Amino acid sequence: MFATLMTTESAIRRLAASGTLGICLAASLPLTATAAGNQSRTVVDETGRTVHLPARIERIVSLAPNLTEILYALGLEERLVGVTNQCDYPPAARQKPIVGDVVNPNLEEIIELKPDLVLGTTAGNRRETADALERLGIPVYGIDPHSIEDVLTSIRNVADLLGVAERGAELDARLRARLSSLHQRLNAVPRPRVLFAIWLDPLITVGGDTFLNDLLRQAGARSVTGELRLDWPRLSLEVALELDPDYLVLPRTHSLRSRLTDLSGRRPWQSLRAVERGQVIWLDDAVLRPGPRVVEVVEALARELHPEAFPATEAARQ
Numbered sequence: 001m002f003a004t005l006m007t008t009e010s011a012i013r014r015l016a017a018s019g020t021l022g023i024c025l026a027a028s029l030p031l032t033a034t035a036a037g038n039q040s041r042t043v044v045d046e047t048g049r050t051v052h053l054p055a056r057i058e059r060i061v062s063l064a065p066n067l068t069e070i071l072y073a074l075g076l077e078e079r080l081v082g083v084t085n086q087c088d089y090p091p092a093a094r095q096k097p098i099v100g101d102v103v104n105p106n107l108e109e110i111i112e113l114k115p116d117l118v119l120g121t122t123a124g125n126r127r128e129t130a131d132a133l134e135r136l137g138i139p140v141y142g143i144d145p146h147s148i149e150d151v152l153t154s155i156r157n158v159a160d161l162l163g164v165a166e167r168g169a170e171l172d173a174r175l176r177a178r179l180s181s182l183h184q185r186l187n188a189v190p191r192p193r194v195l196f197a198i199w200l201d202p203l204i205t206v207g208g209d210t211f212l213n214d215l216l217r218q219a220g221a222r223s224v225t226g227e228l229r230l231d232w233p234r235l236s237l238e239v240a241l242e243l244d245p246d247y248l249v250l251p252r253t254h255s256l257r258s259r260l261t262d263l264s265g266r267r268p269w270q271s272l273r274a275v276e277r278g279q280v281i282w283l284d285d286a287v288l289r290p291g292p293r294v295v296e297v298v299e300a301l302a303r304e305l306h307p308e309a310f311p312a313t314e315a316a317r318q
Contacts (some may be wrong), residue, residue, distance in 0.1 A: 001172060002294040013065070013259075016080055017169060020084040024051065025153075027206060030103070032231070038056055039054070040054055041053050041054075041055055043141070043161065045140075045142045045143070046122075046142060046143045046144040046154065046157065047122060047142040047152075049130075049140075049142060051139050051140065051141050052116060052139055053116070053139050053141075053161075054116050056163070057079070057116045057117045057161070057162055057163070058079055058116055058189075059079065059081045059113065059114060059115045059116045059117075060076070060079050060080050060081060060082075060115060060116065060117050060118075060120070060162075061080075061081060061082035061099060061110050061115040061117075061118045062080060062083050062084070062087060062088075062099060062118075062119050062120060062154070063099075063102060063105055063112055063119060063120045063121070063124075063125050063129070063204075064086075064102055064119070064120065064121045064123070064124050064125065064293035065079060065082060065084070065086050065087045065088065065089065065102075065289050065291070066121065066123075066289040066290050067119045067120075067121060067142070067143070067158070067291070068080065068083050068089075068093050069089055069090075069093075069284065069289065069291040069292055069293060070088040070154070070155055070158050070291050070292060071119075071158070072090050072092070072093065073155070073171055073291070073292040074155075074158065074159050074162070074164055074167050074168060074171065074172045075164070076162055076164065077092065078160070080093075080096055081096070081097060081113045081114075081115060082096060082097045082109070082113045082115065083096045083098065083099065084097045084098065084099060084100060084101055084102050084105060085098055085100065085101045085102075086101060086102055089286070089293075097109070098114060099113070102125060103124065103125070103126060104126075104129075105129060107123075107132055107133065107136070108258075109131075110133065110138065111136060111138070115138060116139075117136055117139055117140075117141060117161075118133055118139065118140045118141070118286045119140075119141055119142075119143070119158070120140050120141070120142045120143075121142060121144070121145075121290075122143070122144045122145050122176060123143060123145065123290065125142075130142065140245075141158075141161060142158070143158070145211045146209050146210060146211055146214075146291040147211050147214040148211060148214050148215060148218055148294060148298070149214075149297075150211060150290075151211060151290045151294055152172050152175060153292065154290070155168055155171055155172055155175075155291075155292065156172050158170065159171075161247040163218065170307060171292065172234070175292065175295045178295050178299065179218065179295060179298070182218070182219075182298065182299055182302055183218070184247050185302070185306075185309040185310065186219075186220040186302060186306060186309055189220050189308075189309055191220055191221055191222045191307045192220075192221055192222070192245075192246040192247055192305060193221075193222050193223075193224050193243075193244075193245045193246045193247075194216055194221045194222065194223060194224065194245050194246065194247040194248070194249050194281075194305075195223070195224050195225065195240060195243060195245035195247070195248050195249065195274070195277070196212060196223060196225075197247045197248065197249070197250050197251075198212075198232065198251065198288070202234045202235075203234060203235045203236070203240060204232050204233070204234055204235075205225045205228075205232070205234075205235055206223060206225060206226075206231075206232065206233075207225060207226070207228040207229060207230045207231045207232065207233050208223075208226045208227060208228060208229065209229075209231060210231050210232070211290045212287070212288075213225075213226050213292070213298065215294065215298055215301070216249070216301070218298050219298045219299075219301035219305060220302050220305055220309075221247070221249075221305055222304050223283065224243040224244075224288045225243070230262050233295045237268050237269070237270075240272065241268060241271055241272060244272070244273050245272070245273070245304065246273070246279060247274050247276050247280070247281055248272065248275060248279070248280045249280075249281045249283060249284075249301070250280070250281070250282055250283070251282055251283055251284075251288050252282045252283060252285050253284045253285050253288075260309060281301065281304045281305070283300060283301060284296075284297060284300065285298055287301075290305075
């Protein structure tokens with residue numbers, strides 16, 4: 001999978017160049033979920049790995065921006081002792097010690113921070129990183145979101161793991177309430193066909209078993225690549241033209257903005273119906289991060305696709 005996708009554009013470039021959009025953290029340890037006394041405990045992470053942890057976790061390293069955002073949203077920033085170069089939200093996260101990037105963090109930097117726990121994600125971190133850290137005696141808990149529901153579950157799991165279950169439940173309830181309100185607005189709207197382009201060269205989009213495909217669905221859209229089995233399939237521009245989406249949706253990353261500034265004047269993009277009609281939607285790059293802000297992105301996309309469902313909101317803007 002991708003991180004935080006989808007993560008950031010630098011990670012995307014590396015993953016695209018290597019042909020590997022994320023590697024699962026799963027290892028071959030037996031599954032258990034029993035406590036191991038007052039000094040330590042054993043849990044099973046979202047990848048099915050058995051992880052041995054201290055009873056109290058005071059020092060955490062985050063290996064992905066979405067995980068960093070989850071920790072801040074839970075009010076656990078004081079326990080966060082290390083982040084990646086791409087962890088830039090909230091702005092205060094930039095002041096934390098840096099342990100390298102998402103794809104290739106610096107193990108020596110992580111060791112020096114003496115973490116009780118490293119948080120990772122199948123959407124961006126490499127299995128080799130998790131294996132190396134565990135050989136060094138540093139536990140790694142991995143999350144594996146494939147839907148918005150999974151994102152909310154990950155938030156609760158991290159909160160439970162770190163002893164703040166009540167905060168996790170409260171955040172989960174607030175986000176679910178917003179989604180419920182949105183679903184009521186979109187109950188009867190037609191669902192336009194959209195192409196979500198994560199990357200341009202090669203053209204990378206979203207498959208069916210991804211949180212981004214679910215994000216499009218919850219915003220009242222239908223992905224033209226939602227039936228594809230690969231999580232992050234590559235398409236030729238010829239295939240994109242054949243799919244002929246109503247809307248083209250892109251994350252607002254620096255590289256994509258500079259490359260796709262004027263699609264209407266570029267071949268073959270100018271032949272895409274969505275481009276011809278000016279139906280190109282740029283979303284905040286938080287869309288690439290399966291964390292607390294993902295609901296904001298769902299709402300933003302829904303407003304772009306279905307302004308008729310938000311009359312009060314549109315009137316207030318005018």
